[in-house]
Amino acid sequence: MGHHITVATSLNQWALDFQGNYERILASIVLAKEKGATLRVGPELEIPGYGCLDHFLEGDTVLHSWEILAKLLTSDVTQDILCDIGMPVVHKNVNYNCRVIIYNQKVLLIRPKMWLANDGNYRELRYFTPWKKFRQTEEFWLPRMIKHITKQTTVPFGDAVISTWDTCVGVELCEELFTPSSPHIDMGLDGVEIFTNSSGSHHELRKLNTRIDLIMEATEKLGGIYLYANQQGCDGDRLYYDGCAMIAVNGKVVAQGSQFSLNDVEVVTATVDIEDVRAYRKRSSRSQQAAESPKYERIEVPTALATDDLSIYGLLGPERPFEVRYHVPEEEIALGPACWLWDYLRRSRTQGYFVPLSGGIDSCATSVIVYSMCRLVAQSAAKGDKQVIADARRIAGEPEDSSYIPSDPREFCKRIFHTCYMGTENSSIETRKRAKDLSEAIGSYHVDLNMDMVVSAVRNLFGLVTGITPQFKVHGGSNAENLALQNIQARLRMVLAYMFAQLLPFVRGRSGGLLVLGSANVDESLRGYLTKYDCSSADINPIGAISKTDLKRFIGWAQHAFELPILGSFLDAVPTAELEPITETYVQSDEADMGMTYDELSVFGRLRKVEHLGPYGVYMKLVREWGDHLSPTRIAEKVKLFFFEYARNRHKMTTLTPSYHAESYSPDDNRFDLRPFLYPSRFPFQFSKIDEIAARLPDRSVNPGPEKAKVE
Structure with a gap:
């Protein structure tokens, strides 16, 4: 018996954009029905948008969600299709993150989320309460606007499943898939054959594998059909x-949507056979467990998900193996931040982006990501995407x-992307040339300037006021003078960046400003x-949670994938801030300034954040990992230097530019990495314990060579 089933829908929702979100939900249902689907599943909290944050505590958000649900219930589009819709619901004065199951102007079930995401980027317990009455429902009194449409007074609210004439459907919400004892296990043992998962799962480099493995595992032992929406x-x-x-069906993925796309609506469908699930579940051990499994309340809906149209069998070809698509990390960097930038640009209603292009690999990577965005726009326009074309014309x-x-x-890059090389007497010919060559290769509108007179003006002003004109260290100045002169260059670049971002559209005869x-x-x-408030201070940052190591790999990949041979010169260049004078014996180097390599920093970041280790724990871990090429005392020096510099600079994270989240050890203080910013930066107790252990451990390092940390 063949069934048309839609996986869920991928929707590009916008927090608090109730009208836009409604239109995208409606469009997804239309597409699902056109593909023959009888079940449509949408992403988590799709009516208000998942990212409302503290707006979920406002009564307006809940009210407007009901108003949009009322519009969906009265629409002809939602007739004759079982729809799983996400929205917040208040039950007995408690906020819940819910799925509302509707069919033919009736609310069948309101199913609240039972396990909430509350770590990393998520704070669901701040807004919602988990439903803890497993396999139980209560009466929920519908708002009057809904009663008027459905002619219902109350509906079941809680942990139940939906029973059609031919199968049984159970609901799972995002985090519930990731818990050790997921609801789909008990539902499957009680005869549920189709599981829906509505999710708000974010991108992180190399994360998709984990999600897909869990989805396949959900039905590999249990059997069943798993519909995942995000x-x-x-x-x-x-x-x-x-x-x-x-x-996924019985542990195998049979259909997959795009991971990165400019489409506002994407629907994925597959034709599956429920009899395959029933045959898969014939194992004796599964049947023994199912026979003693506690029952779920079944909410009956008078319809079948199976089609009665036998002609479908003439349209179906032989089953072919489906290969799951994964992007390599370099592609993820090219696509994820690019799609994020496009959404930010079109929704902020500005006229483009501005980047201070230094000739180094970081600003190079940012610029190539913007170029990748322009490539995606051109590709979508070529496919006739009306929304992308309309947005591109306006921008x-x-x-x-x-x-x-x-x-x-x-050509599109020339219209919306602006770069500027801000040179000083400390800049090299090589970085200026790389910046100019890159701008020409990607097509950005480029400005080249020297800002020495601005730097001199500030330096002379200080001398006039204090009677002392600061000097660089190479000219006999102190460390304090040297650092101050570096920082003023960096901060003046930020000031100039915002001036040019505001006025370049005017110079080009256009209105508006740039981000x-x-x-x-x-x-x-x-x-x-x-430098705090230097040109790292901006409106948004597409690479703020991407490691230097991954950025270099991305540039190497883009050199060939985007046919940009100029990128090779960035890979060969030594990373430098170019804030100190260049002499015959000295060229400023980032890694020399930091006292550690970028690869080492990645290791420290993962141990600190992902593995939850403090200074002593990090040291004990690295003694095992690095002990073959570094002595215990040298490892101790590196660990103490990292934590000292991390602690005394932690305050900079409080003003960090909002960054695209891509890395599990991001130090973003404002959302992801909730740690103090005032530390006992020399960690006297912890460091003394490290020194004590280091003095007792044997040195097992051999042929140390360059002191470079191993990357896990």
Whole structure:
């Protein structure tokens, strides 16, 4: 018996955009029905948007969600299809994150989330309460606006399943899949054959594998059909939800949506046979467990999910193995931040981006990601995506009735992307040339300037006021003078960046302003190797949670994938801030300044954040990992230096530019990494314990060579 089933839908929702969210939900249902689907599942909290944060505590958010549900119930589009809709619901004065199951102008069940995500980027317990009455329901009194439509007074609220004439459907919400004892296990043992999962799962480098493994495992032992829906896009914060809606049957993925896309609506469908599930579940051990499994309340709906149209069998070809698609990390960097930037640009209603292009690899990576965004826009326009074309015309300054199509990425880049090389007497010819060559290769509108007179003006002003003119260290100045002169250059670049971002559209005969992009990577932020309020201070930062190591790999990949041979020169260059004078015997180097390599910083970041280790725990771990090439005392020196620099620079994270979240050890103080910013920076107790252990341990290092940490 064949069944048309839709996986869930990937929707690009926007927090608090109730009308836009309604239109996208409606469009997804239309597409699902056109593909023959009888069940449609949407992403988590799709009516208000997942990222409402503290707005979930407002009565308005709940009220408007009911108003949108009322519009969905009365729409002809929602007739004759079982719809699983996400929204917040208040039951007995308690906020719940819910799925509302509707069919033919009736609310069948309100199913609240039972296990809430409350770590990392998620604070669901701040807004919602988990439902703890397992396999129990209560009466929920519907709002009057819904009663008027459905002619119902109360509906079941709680942990139940939906029973159709031909199968049984159970609901699972996002985090519940990731818990050790997931609801689908008990539901499957009680005869549920189709599981829906509505999710708001964000992108992180190398994370998709874990999610897909869990989805396949959910039905590999149990048997069943798993429909996974996820939000896709930036809904108003640092996260990019990476879609990848999919359908799995008996442990195998049979359909998969895109992970990165500019589409506002994407629906994935598959034709599956419930009899395959029933045959798969014939194992004796499974039957023994199922026979004693506690029952769920079944909410009956008078319909069948199976089609009566026998002609479908003439349309189905032989089953073919489906290969799950994964992007390599370099592609993820090219696509994820690019899609996030596009959403931010079109929704902020500004006229483009501005980047201070230094000639180094970080601003280079930021610029190539913007170019990748332009490539995606051109590709979507070529496919006739009306929304992308309309947004591109508005951003590019074209009238609504224009025939302009952004078909050439470099041409579109010239319209919306602006770069500027801000040189000083400390800048090299090589970095200026790299910046100019890159701008020409990607097509950005480029400005080249020297800012020495601005730096001199500030330096002379200080001398006039104090009677002392600060000097660089190489000219006999103190460390304090040297650092101050470096920082003033960096901060003046930020001031100039915002001036040019505000006025360059005017110079080009257009209205509006530009968003300034930051280019500080996750490792520099972690150690605090950046000037507070320098050009790392910007509106948003697409690489702020990406490591230097991954950025270099991305540039190497993009050199060939995007046909940009100029990128090779960035890979060969020594990372330098170019804030100190260059002499015959001295060229400033980032890694020399930091006292550690970027690879080492990645290791410290993961141990500190992901493995939850303090200074002593990190040292004991690294003695095992690095002991073959570094002595115990040398490892102790590196650990203490890292934690000292991390602690004394932690305050910089409180003003960190909002960054695309891509790395599990991001130090973002404002959302992800909730740690103090005032530390006993020399950690006297912890460091003395490390020194004591280091003095007692044998030195097992051999042929140390370059002191470079192993990357796990």
